[in-house]
Amino acid sequence: MIGATNVLVPLRSNSVLSRIDPRCRLLAALALIVTAVSFSSWQPLAMLVLVAAIITGFAKPDWSRTLKMVLTMDGFIFVMLIMLPFTVSGDVIFTLWGFDASYQGLFQAVLIALKANAAILVLIALVGGMDAILLGRGLQGIYVPAKLVTLFMFTIRYIDLLRREYLRLRVAMRARAFVARNNRHSWRSFGYLLGMLLVRGHDRSERILWAMKCRAYHGHMHFGSLPRLSTQDYLFATAVILFIGTLIGLEVACPALI
């Protein structure tokens, strides 16, 4: 269920990338993912997957956790990918139990798998190492509305509080010999648990509001402004732009898969 004490643990990373400005990393990840999703030949996608995997590798990440993240995502789309060759009509490769598998469907499945893996690897490589606070400041830096960022910052703080509240309530349930089973009693008990979390969360938020008002809260958080972009940030941005250019060139040069 929930393992560590803190839910939002960033992937460990101590590469050069972690010294790059969060705004640059966010924008680079966004640009790379948006370009990757619009590709229709496999070569640039394969290249992106490879490069992102290498960068992730150099970031010395928590290997088992990174791998688990990628595999979980692949597990989610596995059924859809398996079904695709059979649902797309086209040139038949083979017939299984009266269903025709087509090349077109297979290619489409390969493309989707490549895109999804490229996107998640880019995200892990560029954004995965950020902690939630840095992410919030990065979002602020790329002109996400202050209200949304404030909400974001409050939320990441409360998730931890709430999780502890949840664990306390679960201990109370276990003390009364509650075991989650497949019946209405269990579901109702989970419902009450959720309701109680909401009530306690609500009361706590009211207390926090009054405490903050005493400290002159007027609607948004004050962030220390991010440092000015340094030379290495500009180098990083140039590298990313060149890389995207190469990818687009590859996309133009290579024939579309479908």
Add this chain to the structure above:
Amino acid sequence: MHIVDGALSSEVVVTGAVLAVAGIGYGLRKIDIDAMPRVAMMSAVFFVASLLHVPVGPSSAHLIVNGLAGLMLGWAVFPAIFIGLLLQAVFFGFGGITVLGVNTINIALPAVLMWWLVSPFLARAEGKSILLAGFVAGSGAIALSSIMVGLSLAASGQEFVPTAKLVVMSHIPVMVVEGILTAAAVHLVKKVRPVMLAPAGSLRSVG
């Protein structure tokens, strides 16, 4: 419930993103200064709830509770769910970045709809009808969400139609469970802090 990057056609992705930005913008306008900690707290509750696995049939499902979120937050559910999805994408790798808009719409729009339909009734409900309202909101939101996920897949191409059907079918047991859970939670909240289910959806401090 999550769609990954790369599966949807760009028309669907762009439409989703535009609608989501509109919804989030409108939702943010509904949150005044005093409501900020409360909305954030609710958004955190729903994030934690999505980490909670409940046994359903042979396997288990994680909660989405968007119906409940809608009843509590009204329009403010849009930014709350967006933040939850963003955190999930970055820290757990669930869902993608380009599909954030589509996913936000698919989960938040049914929540708002349920709030709009159910909460006037819930404000007057007593006894068993509270449970009924909770059940309708909980299972209705999941039903609509899975249908919308199915539709966004189907709109991306004819070949996704079987997958879309599979998505809707596989959510039927989850619907029942979420309905019962939401009914219980709403029942409790209505008894303990009825003010949290303010039907006007005006999110203000209630002291």
